[in-house]
Amino acid sequence: MTGTTDSPAEPVIVLEQLVKFFGRFAALRDISDRFAAGRLYVVLGDNGAGKSTLLRVVAGLMEPSQGSVTLLGTRKLREVAHRVGYMGHAPLLYDELSGMENLRYFAGLYGLHNDSVGSNAMQMVGLDPELLRRVGQYSQGMRQRLSLARAVLHDPDLILLDEPFSNVDVHSARAMAAVLGHVRDNGKTIVVVTHQAALIEGVADDFVHMSAGQIVRREAVLRRAVTTNSGAEAVR
Amino acid sequence: MTTLSVTRATLHKDLRMEWRSKDAINSMLFFALLVVVIFSFAFNPTAEESRSIAGGLVWVAFLFAAVVALNQTWARELRNQVLDAYRVSPAPPNALFVAKALGNFLFVVVLEVLMTPLFVVFYNLRSVGPVWQLVVVALLGTWALVVNGTFFAALSIRTRSREIMLPLLLFPISIPAVLAMVDATTSILTGEASPDFWIKMLAVYDLVFTAVCLLLFESVLNAE
Numbered sequence: 001m002t003g004t005t006d007s008p009a010e011p012v013i014v015l016e017q018l019v020k021f022f023g024r025f026a027a028l029r030d031i032s033d034r035f036a037a038g039r040l041y042v043v044l045g046d047n048g049a050g051k052s053t054l055l056r057v058v059a060g061l062m063e064p065s066q067g068s069v070t071l072l073g074t075r076k077l078r079e080v081a082h083r084v085g086y087m088g089h090a091p092l093l094y095d096e097l098s099g100m101e102n103l104r105y106f107a108g109l110y111g112l113h114n115d116s117v118g119s120n121a122m123q124m125v126g127l128d129p130e131l132l133r134r135v136g137q138y139s140q141g142m143r144q145r146l147s148l149a150r151a152v153l154h155d156p157d158l159i160l161l162d163e164p165f166s167n168v169d170v171h172s173a174r175a176m177a178a179v180l181g182h183v184r185d186n187g188k189t190i191v192v193v194t195h196q197a198a199l200i201e202g203v204a205d206d207f208v209h210m211s212a213g214q215i216v217r218r219e220a221v222l223r224r225a226v227t228t229n230s231g232a233e234a235v236r
Numbered sequence: 237m238t239t240l241s242v243t244r245a246t247l248h249k250d251l252r253m254e255w256r257s258k259d260a261i262n263s264m265l266f267f268a269l270l271v272v273v274i275f276s277f278a279f280n281p282t283a284e285e286s287r288s289i290a291g292g293l294v295w296v297a298f299l300f301a302a303v304v305a306l307n308q309t310w311a312r313e314l315r316n317q318v319l320d321a322y323r324v325s326p327a328p329p330n331a332l333f334v335a336k337a338l339g340n341f342l343f344v345v346v347l348e349v350l351m352t353p354l355f356v357v358f359y360n361l362r363s364v365g366p367v368w369q370l371v372v373v374a375l376l377g378t379w380a381l382v383v384n385g386t387f388f389a390a391l392s393i394r395t396r397s398r399e400i401m402l403p404l405l406l407f408p409i410s411i412p413a414v415l416a417m418v419d420a421t422t423s424i425l426t427g428e429a430s431p432d433f434w435i436k437m438l439a440v441y442d443l444v445f446t447a448v449c450l451l452l453f454e455s456v457l458n459a460e
Contacts (some may be wrong), residue, residue, distance in 0.1 A: 059324050062460055064341040081326040090317040108245040109325040132255075150321065 011070075012158050012189040013058055018067035020213075022052055027053040028064070031211040035191065037157075040184040041223075042200055043193045045210035050224045051193040052089060054210070055160050056190070059086040072157060082110055084157035089163050091147040095136030099146050100129050103153055110154040121153035122146070126175060140167035148176060152183065159183065159190045165199050173199045197222055240329045246335035253312060254343065260305040264347045267271040267304055271297040272351065281282060286359040291421035292353055295414060299381060303403055305343045306385040309336050310393040319457075324453065329454040333386065337449075340382040348374055364427030373420045376438040380413035383442065387449040390456050413441050 013035035020028040030052050035041055043051045055114060056062045058069055062075035072080040093102050103118030120127035125145040136145060148164055161180075165173040173196065181203030184190050197207065201222050209217040240395055254260055275293055279285075313319040322332055355361060364368060392401035420434035 060325055061320055070268070075337075078326065081324060084324065086320070086324040088317055088320050090320075092318050092321040093316055094249070094253065094312070095315065095316055096312075097255050098268070101249075105245055105249045106321060106325070107241060109322065109327040111241075113241075 010037055011035060012071040013191070015058075015067045018054075018057065019065050020057055020062065020071065021048075021065040023059060027213055028057065030153070031067070031213075031215055033208075033215055033218075035188050035189065038184065038187050038202075039205040040180060040190045040203055040207045041192065041208055041211060042197055042204045043191060043208045044195075044197055049210040050213040051163050051210050052067045053213075055086075055162050055191065055193050059084065059160050061086075064123055082154065083157045085151040085154065086158040087147050087151035087159075087161045087164055089166075091135075091143045092150065093143065093147060096134060098132055099149075100131075102135060102146065103150060106150050107153055112154060117153055118149075121149035124152070125149045126172075126177060130182055141169055141172045144168050145172065145176065148179070157188055161190065161192045161194075163194055165194055165196045166190060170199070175206070177203055199218060239328045239334075242327045242331035243335045243338070246332055247338050247453070250309075250335065250339040251342070253311055254339070259265050260308040261346065262328055263304045263308070264301040264343065265350065268297045268301040268347060268351045270352070271300070272319050272354050272358055275446050282360075286361055287364070287425040288422060290355065290359055290361055290425055291418045294421060295377065297351065298344065298378070299407075299410070299414065301347055302340070302378075302385060303406065305340055305347075306382070306389045306406075309340055309386060310389050314393055323457065329457045330450050332457070333390070333449065333453040336390075337379075337383050337386040340376055340386055343411070344382060345375075348378065352401050361425065363425050366433070367424075369424045369431055369435070370421065372435060373417060373424065373438065376416035376435065376442055377413065377420075377448075379442050380417070380438060380445065381410065383446050383449055384409055384413075387453065387456070390453065409445075411447045413438060416441065437444035 011034040015033045018028050018031040019026065031054065043054065045051050053062065057064050058071065060081070068075055069077065071077055072083055074080055077084075084192050094105075097105070099122055100115075100118050103121055104115065107113070107117045122129045125148050127142065127145055127149065135146065138146065144164060144167065151161065153157060164176060168176065177200045180190055180192070180200065184203065184205075192204075194200065197204075204222070205220065207219050207222050208215055209219075211231070271293070279289070315324070334380045350456065385402070388405040388409075389402050390400075392398040392405060395401050416434040420431040423429045423431040423434065
């Protein structure tokens with residue numbers, strides 16, 4: 001890791017020599033890093049760089065082959081599951097249920113049985129809690145927003161988002177980014193894996209670049225790769 | 237959040253989804269109906285003959301129909317990868333298993349309630365032994381099928397040909413239970429022998445396999 005953005009805050013995520021193999025292929029290669037509380041991190045990289053795998057390992061959906069993940073001060077991820085929100089690449093929602101029915105069920109998994117939890121989360125992402133339409137009939141953008149609502153409905157301290165802006169129109173994506181900025185301002189830590197860094201650039205604190213299963217660079221200001229007249233790639 | 241509240245919420249959610257889609261119950265009914273009709277064409281048994289073959293016939297229909305429902309159970313959780321949302325939550329893994337098993341139990345019981353009158357009519361069935369014992373065998377036998385079925389369906393969800401895998405895993409391990417169900421049912425229908433031994437065997441089978449499934453389910457849920 002190079003170019004670390006230092007923060008005085010306590011680390012929320014500590015990765016130590018993290019390795020993840022799929023058969024003989026190393027998806028994550030010896031990652032050691034720290035992510036501080038109250039910041040919004042954007043993880044960038046090409047397809048196959050290991051971004052989603054890293055997020056799934058941190059979320060506890062995959063066991064690392066080697067190394068360890070310390071989340072919110074513990075290596076027993078199940079103990080802090082109620083303090084973590086995860087939004088996957090797929091929507092993680094039941095098509096046969098309405099938005100509120102989905103959120104009511106998922107809130108119940110966190111011991112929250114008040115309907116206001118779900119309706120507040122839906123309103124936060126700009127969806128109408130009264131909408132009776134089933135999720136299977138939602139547009140892709142609505143599904144993404146509902147998926148974000150599902151990830152944050154239990155007010156987690158750490159929010160892990162995998163491609164939250166995919167298939168979302170620019171206007172909705174910027175609205176979602178503003179919501180994430182607001183959540184971060186309330187002291188939450190957010191890690192966003194995305195290919196669309198420009199959409200969240202305005203609210204992000206750190207950009208984490210991954211390549212070939214490693215974190216290769218961290219920076220506070222996004223530097224974009226551009227192609228020069230000679231065809232060579234440069235960073236500005 | 238307790239195991240009971242999550243079990244209840246998951247069961248409620250599954251029943252609501254089944255009520256809307258009717259995926260499992262329709263395919264189970266269709267399959268069981270086919271068995272009843274085709275076998276009634278194939279045989280023309282007397283009431284006496286019916287009593288001796290009905291035990292096997294009834295449970296073949298219910299066993300194969302149950303497999304159809306069992307395959308549907310986890311397919312819902314795989315669509316949109318919803319299972320991941322459960323796995324990252326603090327909800328107890330066994331609550332999911334118990335809810336799924338109870339849901340399947342209810343679906344198969346509904347099937348049995350709907351199909352039993354047809355079996356009686358098509359095969360001219362009259363029980364010589366007490367009917368309440370048939371109810372006990374049906375409940376214990378159904379639980380034996382669904383508890384293992386739910387577990388092995390979960391085990392095979394990440395395999396490519398899970399529809400084939402489930403019966404391959406489920407049927408061999410269900411042999412003692414199927415044997416007990418068929419023999420107990422035949423004993424009650426014919427009244428020639430006491431079904432007590434087979435009923436006890438079913439009860440023990442249910443206890444043992446429910447315990448084993450509960451012990452192992454968390455590993456199955458979190459398998460990559």
